[in-house]
Amino acid sequence: MAKKEIKLNENDPAVSRRDFLKIGSAGAVLGAVGLSSITKDAAANRLDKHLVDELVTIHDEFPVEVRADYVPPRNWDHVQYRSFFADAVKAIGEEVDDEIVADGQAFAQKMNFAYDDSKIGYTKTDKALLAGAWAMNNFSAGPSPAGVPDFGVNTWEQKTKKNPHALFDNDYVAKEKATFKSKQEAANQIKRAAKLYGADLVGITRRDKRWDYSKFLNPIPPLARKAFAGPPSPEQLEELHNWGPDKFVTDWSDFPFVPKTVIVMAFEMDYEGISTSPSLVGSAAAGAGYSKMAKTPYQLAVYLKNLGYQAVSAGNDMGLSVPYAIAAGLGEGSRLGQVVSYKYGPRVRLAKVYTDFDFVEYDTPKSFGVMDFCKKCMRCADACPTKAISYDKEPSFDPTHENKDNAWYNIKGVKKYHVDARKCFKLWGELGDDCGMCMASCPYNKPNFWHHRLVDSITAAMPGPVHSFMRQMDEVFGYGNVEDHESIKKFYSPKGKSYDGH
Amino acid sequence: MIFSGIEILFFTLGVITTLAIGTTYYFNKKLTFTAGTWATLGLGIFLLIFCIAWSCSSVLEGEPRAASMGLVVFGIPGLILLLLGRKLAIKKPISKQV
Numbered sequence A: 001m002a003k004k005e006i007k008l009n010e011n012d013p014a015v016s017r018r019d020f021l022k023i024g025s026a027g028a029v030l031g032a033v034g035l036s037s038i039t040k041d042a043a044a045n046r047l048d049k050h051l052v053d054e055l056v057t058i059h060d061e062f063p064v065e066v067r068a069d070y071v072p073p074r075n076w077d078h079v080q081y082r083s084f085f086a087d088a089v090k091a092i093g094e095e096v097d098d099e100i101v102a103d104g105q106a107f108a109q110k111m112n113f114a115y116d117d118s119k120i121g122y123t124k125t126d127k128a129l130l131a132g133a134w135a136m137n138n139f140s141a142g143p144s145p146a147g148v149p150d151f152g153v154n155t156w157e158q159k160t161k162k163n164p165h166a167l168f169d170n171d172y173v174a175k176e177k178a179t180f181k182s183k184q185e186a187a188n189q190i191k192r193a194a195k196l197y198g199a200d201l202v203g204i205t206r207r208d209k210r211w212d213y214s215k216f217l218n219p220i221p222p223l224a225r226k227a228f229a230g231p232p233s234p235e236q237l238e239e240l241h242n243w244g245p246d247k248f249v250t251d252w253s254d255f256p257f258v259p260k261t262v263i264v265m266a267f268e269m270d271y272e273g274i275s276t277s278p279s280l281v282g283s284a285a286a287g288a289g290y291s292k293m294a295k296t297p298y299q300l301a302v303y304l305k306n307l308g309y310q311a312v313s314a315g316n317d318m319g320l321s322v323p324y325a326i327a328a329g330l331g332e333g334s335r336l337g338q339v340v341s342y343k344y345g346p347r348v349r350l351a352k353v354y355t356d357f358d359f360v361e362y363d364t365p366k367s368f369g370v371m372d373f374c375k376k377c378m379r380c381a382d383a384c385p386t387k388a389i390s391y392d393k394e395p396s397f398d399p400t401h402e403n404k405d406n407a408w409y410n411i412k413g414v415k416k417y418h419v420d421a422r423k424c425f426k427l428w429g430e431l432g433d434d435c436g437m438c439m440a441s442c443p444y445n446k447p448n449f450w451h452h453r454l455v456d457s458i459t460a461a462m463p464g465p466v467h468s469f470m471r472q473m474d475e476v477f478g479y480g481n482v483e484d485h486e487s488i489k490k491f492y493s494p495k496g497k498s499y500d501g502h
Numbered sequence B: 001m002i003f004s005g006i007e008i009l010f011f012t013l014g015v016i017t018t019l020a021i022g023t024t025y026y027f028n029k030k031l032t033f034t035a036g037t038w039a040t041l042g043l044g045i046f047l048l049i050f051c052i053a054w055s056c057s058s059v060l061e062g063e064p065r066a067a068s069m070g071l072v073v074f075g076i077p078g079l080i081l082l083l084l085g086r087k088l089a090i091k092k093p094i095s096k097q098v
Ligand code: SF4
Pocket: A383, A384, A385, A386, A387, A388, A389, A419, A423, A424, A425, A427, A428, A434, A435, A436, A437, A438, A439
């Protein structure tokens, strides 16, 4: 039996004998397993189950407190949305902060066009790496990273027939619905498909309106949302002619079906790439993640449509990926605001598929001590040059940072560490890349080697007072350096990488 | 490369572990260890093998500092325990003779 839900945000647990015994008992199991003559797989499964039971907390409910007055955000509350689509936000009668617009313009201008061959990490070759990394997102999902839905592969359209202008088109909802013997079988098959298409982690959760954007601002005319969908119909041309701010805002009543299930996927970002943060190489690692976010969920949506169910793929658009990923058991919240997964730490990008299919085994949230560790660690807060990350000991319902009274994209009413998005975005504008130093410095950000998983397990078993020591040891061992030029050389070095056909 | 470093590492660790167990068993027959000697030698061997595993893994993932810290944090205590264990193992028959 897994540990039952603990009450959240309890005070730091005192040093208990039980905590110290956890690892010892795991070792005993290892010994017992070694002595018996059971097969290797059975031994690994038994040890894994024992460790999971001892170190992972399975929650029945969403494991973060949400205040009654919490209001789900709109997609234009997203920092990048407000900056990049300022005209559209103004067109619907809302104010936009000029400083934020300027930061966004500086960021986009530098990141897309500027390079400097004398600046390591920002040369023409780094810029080319970045362009290639983002290419799939830019081509197929366009502005999804800034929160714009219903574009390209993330279309809301649920065709019921093949496109007559396309030789190969499987993107339509099949007439006959596939059935599964059990909910578990359905979950297994969906997860298997997601993995095949490229997801590194996948979880299935119920749709939760709290985490969906309550309204959507989409200034792009429907005709311009797809690369090629055949010649425009007279109705489409008429719609284009009449397009204007009165049609910019939509909500869930315009969505083609009632979603019941959200499949959440995580994509690992390249460890060596993220280690170069801040640089265009680090941004390329993030961009490559965005391109995976454009590809895999779309493939999974087409898979679900072929099973006879409606489905829409999404990256950052549609809803908040972090709580959805927590709900789907992909990881825990953290001080730096991202989900920390067990295998890759915060070094993941998240995407979702909304579907009306609900005969499926749902996952439960799991925690393995990250929020507890964050209380003592604060390494990301130290690494952040703008001090956008909170040094608060405990998470809070409201932002506590300098710009708290004028903070957007900060979900008030959810007990978490609030990041000052304004300060963070300003640095992006100055650097011309998306920084990522907080992520690179986090002790949970490690390559997927056995000894890091061992340390993570020990960390999960250890009580709070040991965590500061663990953080110090991480630094002493040389992990999590930022602004390190050597890391760029290491990223490009062919050593340890197989290029010659083996 | 055809064989990955980690495959070679774990194969080598298997060989080292077998040799370590064999050697300990051999000396136990000759010197008959006490429980204290067993514990000291056992922990020393474990730490040294863990040190090799840790440091080689850190080199393979390209973190030389973590590798050298591994040598300091796991290797030195392992070596001290092994030397201490050796001393305890040799001392015992002499004390019996007295
Ligand atoms: S991305 Fe950079 S500026 Fe933003 S919070 Fe992280 S470290 Fe700070």
